[in-house]
Amino acid sequence: MTIHVLDHPLVHHKLSLIRDRKTPGSLFRALIEEVGLILAVESTRDLPVESVVVETPLERTTTLRLKSLDLVLVPVLRAGLGLLPSFLQLLPTAKVGHLGLYRDHDSLVPVPYYRNFPPMLEARPVFVLDPMLATGGSASEAVRQLKSAGAVNLTLVALLAAPEGLERLHADHPDLKIVVGAVDRQLNDKGYILPGLGDAGDRLFGTA
Ligand code: PRP
């Protein structure tokens, strides 16, 4: 499993605002989108490119472009929706699949409730979007479902991860690529990330 932790000054700065319980929902959403842009840039770093010749206003030159614009984004509902606009801004031709999962409050086991994936997953890079990687149960289930639907080139994109979640994914999906904004200290006894940012879905959508 490859893990890329951004550990970037801008990400830390924005995370300091995102983590703050006093940050209102509208600003929280905007900040998630801003960090989402950085995550989108970093998680697409290894996409294949090819040479093309273009005429600039001054001369003919050889330059690079993406070999394929045929990508798939899969936000895990609900909180993954917070990262989707940033990814679509940079990758407007991407297909979007949806996967609905919620964590059972007592067992912390993810419960699937909705699934709609685009076809031909085996031929397309797939980016799973979920800001929070806590126990890793939801991400592991999302990757399991996508693999069973044919996906082979999978990247999980998260804003915050707990060490416990990274270990779980390493055990369940050693072939997975992970891009994460920062790795926090630990989980509490209710499966929340410490210090974390609270419940991402509730803060994004005002349901707390
Ligand atoms: C949150 C989060 C992840 C999951 C992470 O979703 O968005 O999907 O918890 O926890 P895990 O790593 O322990 O599985 P939640 O179940 O709260 O649903 P929501 O996004 O609809 O609020």
Ligand code: URA
């Ligand atoms: N889901 C969240 O939204 N936050 C956490 O800290 C853990 C799971």
